[in-house]
Amino acid sequence: MEEEIEVLVAGPEHEKYVDTILDTIAEAAKVRGTGIAKRTHEYLAKKMMEAKAVIALTKDGRFAGFSYIETWENQQYVTTSGLIVHPDFRGKHIAKRIKDMTFTLARTRWPHAKIFSLTSGAAVMAMNTALGYQPVTFADLTDDEAFWKGCEGCCNVDVLHRTGRKYCICTAMLYDPTEHLPAKIADDVLARIRKIDGKEE
């Protein structure tokens, strides 16, 4: 019988899994021979505290998978990052379930934000496409320095530097919520709405 896996928004009680998560990410990057943004224990633990992380666990508490979300440029952009499924649990659509949960979390918390993904993984590209992301150039992503700092630990960062942040090994994909609306609201009306909303807050 196939083992049941639970996919849930992580909380402080899951901090005990952080080192396993970091080891699993590092091991997978080694196997793939690709670059990977470096994260610390404190960073992932904070994501759990802030309800910005999703974890997959077996019924008896073994780690199966993980991902987290982060906002950039005053919440104008969101990323879902660090997707990892433990090798023992791959090929069972757990990544898809985690991705669906992080995507829903991002859309629920920041409904106006654009969601983007910078990835070299075919599985991630397939899942992004299914959710409505489009491939874009790096110019369409955030200018937030804090986001790009995450690339500094990657073994391919020299390419990013050499091209003035225009190109790299990863493919950029963007989900723009406005493109999924049936009609377009004029920019001057949007500016008026922002003003009204700003006054009401």
Ligand SMILES: CC(C)(COP(=O)(O)OP(=O)(O)OC[C@H]1O[C@@H](n2cnc3c(N)ncnc32)[C@H](O)[C@@H]1OP(=O)(O)O)[C@@H](O)C(=O)NCCC(=O)NCCS
């Ligand atoms: C990539 C990874 C997260 C996939 O996890 P998984 O639970 O086995 O994936 P799923 O079973 O949910 O598959 C999701 C989709 O991706 C596809 N897929 C899975 N692995 C794939 C691969 N290596 N190449 C191409 N497509 C792949 C699946 O066919 C599925 O698509 P479908 O629904 O159209 O059939 C997992 O292999 C992993 O952790 N790898 C190492 C870390 C990594 O590469 N992370 C991505 C960072 S860019």
